Amino acid sequence: MKRFISFEGIDGSGKSTVSKLVYKKLKSDGYDVIYTFEPTNSEIGVQVQKYIKEGADPFVISFTFIADRILHGKQIKKWLEKEKIVICDRYAESTYSYQGAQLKDIIKRPMSWLQDISENKIPIPDRTFLFIIDPEISVSRIKNRDYLIPFEKVSFLKKVQKNYLDLSVDKRFLKIDATKKIEEITKICYDDIMS
Secondary structure (H helix, E strand, O other), rough: OOOOEEEEEEOEEEEHHHHHHHHHHHHHOOOEEEEEEEOOHHHHHHHHHHHHHHHHOOHHHHHHHHHHHHHHHHHHHHHHHHEEEEEEOHHHHHHHHHHHHHHHOOOOOOHHHHHHHHHOOOOOOOOEEEOOOOOHHHHHHHOOOOOOOOOOOOHHHHHHHHHHHHHHHHOOEEEEEOOOHHHHHHHHHHHHHHH
16 A cells, blocks of 8 residues: 555646545545645745745745745655655645746756755655646636636646656656546546555
8 A cells, every 4th residue: 555645747637636535535434644735835835835926936936845845745754654644736746847847948957956956855655646638628627717827828838747747757656647537537546545
């Protein structure tokens, strides 16, 4: 059974919906499970959200995200030491993919640079579900949100998804066709966690 599970994918891919459903199913089945997310609702995490909405400098967003994650990672480690299952909606790969796309024309090899900063500072998930969807479909799913952040544009999300795919070579990644029915995806994720 996997105990630290992250859900990744571009905006509108359905990962938040499915991660919550998986969490509820685990909880109803009697497991000691934590649901968490990034950016967190800590003081630093709230600052991350503010910087994103303001379209702040990509370096500022990147470093704030990483600071939030290092603190979050310490909390995740404590939960895991208490033998809880941890479900996380967005984690390190979000920063590598999104901020990697932001920094693409500013520094060389931005994703590697971001990974190097985080190396040995955060726990690594047992499984990362990567939700794959055409960015045009994902944007059509979120167009009625009260507020769209600057990242939620098709052209940008295409770059982000390419980064996700470039990152997902490790065996801990399981790619999910995010156009499948939510119930089907939830079952795929739940069964994989249990195996």
